[in-house]
Amino acid sequence: MSCIKRFRWSLAPVAIAVTLAFGGAASARNGEPIQPIEPFKATNPAMVELGKKLYFDPRLSKSGVLSCNTCHNLSMGGTDNIRTSVGHKWHQGPINAPTVLNAGMNMAQFWDGRAKDLKEQAGGPIANPGEMGFTHALAADVVGSIPQYRAEFKAAFGSDKVSIDEITAAIAAFEATLVTPNSRFDRWLRGDNAALTAQERAGYKLFKESGCVACHYGTIMGGTSFQKMGVREPYKTANKEIGRAAVTGKDADRFNFKVPTLRNVELTYPYFHDGGADTLTEAVDVMGRLQLGRTYTAKENADIVAFLKTLTGEQPRITLPILPPSADATRRPVPFD
Amino acid sequence: MSCIKRFRWSLAPVAIAVTLAFGGAASARNGEPIQPIEPFKATNPAMVELGKKLYFDPRLSKSGVLSCNTCHNLSMGGTDNIRTSVGHKWHQGPINAPTVLNAGMNMAQFWDGRAKDLKEQAGGPIANPGEMGFTHALAADVVGSIPQYRAEFKAAFGSDKVSIDEITAAIAAFEATLVTPNSRFDRWLRGDNAALTAQERAGYKLFKESGCVACHYGTIMGGTSFQKMGVREPYKTANKEIGRAAVTGKDADRFNFKVPTLRNVELTYPYFHDGGADTLTEAVDVMGRLQLGRTYTAKENADIVAFLKTLTGEQPRITLPILPPSADATRRPVPFD
Numbered sequence: 001m002s003c004i005k006r007f008r009w010s011l012a013p014v015a016i017a018v019t020l021a022f023g024g025a026a027s028a029r030n031g032e033p034i035q036p037i038e039p040f041k042a043t044n045p046a047m048v049e050l051g052k053k054l055y056f057d058p059r060l061s062k063s064g065v066l067s068c069n070t071c072h073n074l075s076m077g078g079t080d081n082i083r084t085s086v087g088h089k090w091h092q093g094p095i096n097a098p099t100v101l102n103a104g105m106n107m108a109q110f111w112d113g114r115a116k117d118l119k120e121q122a123g124g125p126i127a128n129p130g131e132m133g134f135t136h137a138l139a140a141d142v143v144g145s146i147p148q149y150r151a152e153f154k155a156a157f158g159s160d161k162v163s164i165d166e167i168t169a170a171i172a173a174f175e176a177t178l179v180t181p182n183s184r185f186d187r188w189l190r191g192d193n194a195a196l197t198a199q200e201r202a203g204y205k206l207f208k209e210s211g212c213v214a215c216h217y218g219t220i221m222g223g224t225s226f227q228k229m230g231v232r233e234p235y236k237t238a239n240k241e242i243g244r245a246a247v248t249g250k251d252a253d254r255f256n257f258k259v260p261t262l263r264n265v266e267l268t269y270p271y272f273h274d275g276g277a278d279t280l281t282e283a284v285d286v287m288g289r290l291q292l293g294r295t296y297t298a299k300e301n302a303d304i305v306a307f308l309k310t311l312t313g314e315q316p317r318i319t320l321p322i323l324p325p326s327a328d329a330t331r332r333p334v335p336f337d
Numbered sequence: 338m339s340c341i342k343r344f345r346w347s348l349a350p351v352a353i354a355v356t357l358a359f360g361g362a363a364s365a366r367n368g369e370p371i372q373p374i375e376p377f378k379a380t381n382p383a384m385v386e387l388g389k390k391l392y393f394d395p396r397l398s399k400s401g402v403l404s405c406n407t408c409h410n411l412s413m414g415g416t417d418n419i420r421t422s423v424g425h426k427w428h429q430g431p432i433n434a435p436t437v438l439n440a441g442m443n444m445a446q447f448w449d450g451r452a453k454d455l456k457e458q459a460g461g462p463i464a465n466p467g468e469m470g471f472t473h474a475l476a477a478d479v480v481g482s483i484p485q486y487r488a489e490f491k492a493a494f495g496s497d498k499v500s501i502d503e504i505t506a507a508i509a510a511f512e513a514t515l516v517t518p519n520s521r522f523d524r525w526l527r528g529d530n531a532a533l534t535a536q537e538r539a540g541y542k543l544f545k546e547s548g549c550v551a552c553h554y555g556t557i558m559g560g561t562s563f564q565k566m567g568v569r570e571p572y573k574t575a576n577k578e579i580g581r582a583a584v585t586g587k588d589a590d591r592f593n594f595k596v597p598t599l600r601n602v603e604l605t606y607p608y609f610h611d612g613g614a615d616t617l618t619e620a621v622d623v624m625g626r627l628q629l630g631r632t633y634t635a636k637e638n639a640d641i642v643a644f645l646k647t648l649t650g651e652q653p654r655i656t657l658p659i660l661p662p663s664a665d666a667t668r669r670p671v672p673f674d
Contacts, residue, residue: 056412065423070402075393075660082672086402090427092673267662270669279665318657323412325604328616332607335419336429 027191033208033217036186037102037263037313040179047156051174053149053321054167060139061132063088064333068125068171072100074318077267078178083275084239088133095241096275099268101316102261104176106223111257111273113226114247118172123164136164142331143167148324180264180313188310196310203307206300211292220261221311229255229273232293235286239274266309280305364528370545370554373523374439374600374650377516384493388511390486390658391504397476398469400425401670405462405508409437411655414604415515420612421576425470432578433612436605438653439598441513443560448594448610450563451584455509460501473501479668480504485661517601517650525647533647540644543637548629557598558648566592566610569630572623576611603646617642 042048054060058067071085071093072078078099080086085093095111103109109121125131126139143149144162154160156170185204187195196204207213216222226244229235235255244256257273270276271283284304288294296304326332379385391397395404408422408430409415415436417423422430432448440446446458462468463476480486481499491497493507522541524532533541544550553559563581566572572592581590594610607613608620621641625631633641663669 058410058413058417063423064419065407065417073395075657076395077662080395080402081663082401082670086400086672090672269663278669281665315659320412320655320657322652325414326418326606328618332615333419335423335427 029189029191032189033213034185034189034221035219036189037179037181037183037219039181040177042173042177044156044173046152047170047173048177049174049321050149050152050156051170051172052318053152053323054143054171055174056321057143057323059142059323059326059330059333060126060134060167061088062134062138062333063132063335065335066132068100068122071097071125071131074100074178074316077101077264077315078103079268081269083270085131087131088129091130091133093130095239095273096270098260099264100175101178101180101268101313102220102263103178103223104172105179105218105220106258106261107225108258111241111260112244112247113258118175119168122168122171122175126164138331140164140167142326145327145330146324147327152324178316180315183263183311183313185307185310186313197306199303199306200310201307203303203305206296207304207307210288210294210296212287212304215259215291216262220263222259222261225259226253226256227259227291229257229290231291233290235272235290237272237274237276239276241273243273262308262311264312264315266312280308284308366526366528369526370550371522371526371558372556373526374516374518374520374556376518377514379510379514381493381510383489384507384510385514386511386658387486387489387493388507388509389655390489390660391480391508392511393658394480394660396479396660396663396667396670397463397471397504398425399471399475399670400469400672402672403469405437405459408434408462408468411437411515411653414438414601414652415440416605418606420607422468424468425466428467428470430467432576432610433607435597436601437512438515438517438605438650439557439600440515440560441509442516442555442557443595443598444562445595448578448597449581449584450595455512456505459505459508459512463501475668477501477504479663482664482667483661484664489661515653517652520600520648520650522644522647523650534643536640536643537647538644540640540642543633544641544644547625547631547633549624549641552596552628553599557600559596559598562596563590563593564596564628566594566627568628570627572609572627574609574611574613576613578610580610599645599648601649601652603649617645621645 055068058065060067066088071080073080078101080097084095085097087093098111104118107113109115109118110124115121115124123136126134127136140163150160150162153162153166157166184195215225215227218224229243242254244253245251265280269280270278271280277283277286281301284296284301288296392405395402397404403425408417410417415438417434421432422434424430435448441455444450446452446455447461452458452461460473463471464473477500487497487499490499490503494503521532552562552564555561566580579591581593582588584590602617606617607615614620614623618638621633621638625633
């Protein structure tokens with residue numbers, strides 16, 4: 001654990017140092033430890049459009065019922081707003097579904113960072129028996145049996161060969177576009193003083209001064225490190241996930257989880273890897289006590305919550321895709337067996 | 338059963354008589370037994386927009402996972418493309434989910450017509466233990482606890498009181514907009530001779546002459562009568578649904594089902610009340626033999642299938658709604674208990 005703490009605190013001086021440049025300037029606040037989200041420019045629109053279809057296509061699941069959007073619902077902050085997800089045959093998921101919004105800016109994917117990028121992540125749920133319950137080969141077989149899909153793979157990749165590689169590349173290309181710029185906080189960072197109220201600014205000041213920003217910094221305010229859940233006090237949960245240790249095999253990594261983004265946090269409840277906190281008020285209270293050894297007053301808590309609600313950016317404007325129909329030869333879903 | 342047959346055949350002469358006016362005219366074909374779908378003009382856009390949110394909101398289910406769109410997926414022809422739907426705790430539904438597209442033009446809702454309109458239908462799945470598994474009171478409690486929803490009810494209904502009445506009225510108002518005009522067949526009906534190929538026109542001619550049109554006539558080519566499944570030969574199925582008899586209690590109504598619309602039938606597989614036919618080829622073959630006592634040749638079948646695929650209209654262009662987040666006081670979903 002000592003090396004974890006060292007890692008964690010090694011970030012803090014950097015973060016705190018850059019905040020010294022903070023002031024009330026009307027121009028962009030470049031010295032802040034948090035940077036505004038930039039709009040995303042897609043380089044391969046055909047691949048993005050194909051990826052969007054696949055993201056919404058439940059035929060990537062054995063049952064024909066579950067799609068990426070089931071658990072990472074773009075109507076709901078890119079999450080499912082339940083503690084842990086419902087998978088194939090109503091399997092109870094082991095961990096809270098992280099948001100897909102701005103997820104491309106994480107250093108790695110999943111709470112334990114076991115996937116290096118969006119593409120690698122996208123293959124996970126498809127073949128997980130407790131999630132979409134399918135196999136990569138069968139998913140590719142289904143998609144490749146559909147003429148309109150093959151034409152779209154041809155347009156996106158130059159070949160109509162369909163394997164899990166192209167499927168996950170297309171899904172990742174779509175997911176990379178799911179950024180949420182122009183939150184009120186980002187407008188304030190860019191110099192719009194009227195974008196935040198006095199309470200929200202007070203909340204941000206406290207967020208920095210009391211240490212939250214040591215982990216929740218950068219463009220997405222998280223996603224840059226693994227940290228112990230329960231630094232000053234242990235976190236009590238019935239959840240069995242051990243975090244980063246499942247990847248590294250090191251006991252020192254037990255209960256280390258990727259710091260989640262705070263972008264759109266108003267929409268991504270419930271909070272923590274076990275979904276144990278239903279409200280921001282509860283989450284701020286727990287984080288203060290367990291991670292920082294600080295009990296926020298009701299007013300302090302309310303100020304931080306008010307600040308956190310300014311992090312809701314423009315949600316991706318998604319036109320629901322119309323999925324190409326299965327061909328006669330397409331393998332049919334098996335929801336019940 | 339005799340009265341059923343009488344009813345069925347009483348329609349046929351009307352349908353066949355009007356087809357006599359059919360010709361190759363370049364102007365609109367007004368004498369056809371099928372009429373084009375008109376675009377829908379909403380009179381209360383605020384109610385439609387609210388209804389769209391509710392249609393996509395899984396918080397109308399006990400689990401927080403299932404929404405109207407789960408089984409009536411607007412990416413997939415307004416259906417779920419599986420034989421029978423997956424409900425709460427993976428309950429296996431008893432009957433194939435009918436399409437929501439153009440559903441407002443049905444004489445009644447559900448396969449057995451037990452709901453008189455879209456509004457009455459919308460309340461059914463919410464409170465069905467094997468579908469969304471919730472109660473009307475709890476669903477209204479959840480929605481009414483969310484400030485942004487209350488504001489939208491105020492805008493739509495003039496009051497921020499939320500009960501199942503307003504919820505289902507709003508959902509129905511949205512569903513009524515889900516029409517699919519301008520199919521190739523409708524363009525042909527309007528006089529565009531080039532809209533159909535020779536094979537498709539041959540398929541339509543056979544569709545009329547061999548009797549399909551006796552039941553599948555009107556704007557949505559169905560939805561105007563209950564008919565026996567298996568007129569000339571019994572339909573063999575393990576499905577236990579008894580159809581209209583469940584509503585009327587009359588033995589004569591056993592196995593009578595509402596004639597489904599054929600609009601967008603290319604997208605609404607699998608077919609029949611039990612979802613027993615995976616492909617249009619199979620469905621046309623079964624219908625010909627069981628309902629009309631006619632075995633179509635492979636060419637005849639292919640012609641009719643080619644015609645049926647011209648019935649795919651413009652799918653509703655849906656911008657995915659962003660759902661208002663739950664308040665701290667909002668009752669949380671219970672996916673597992």
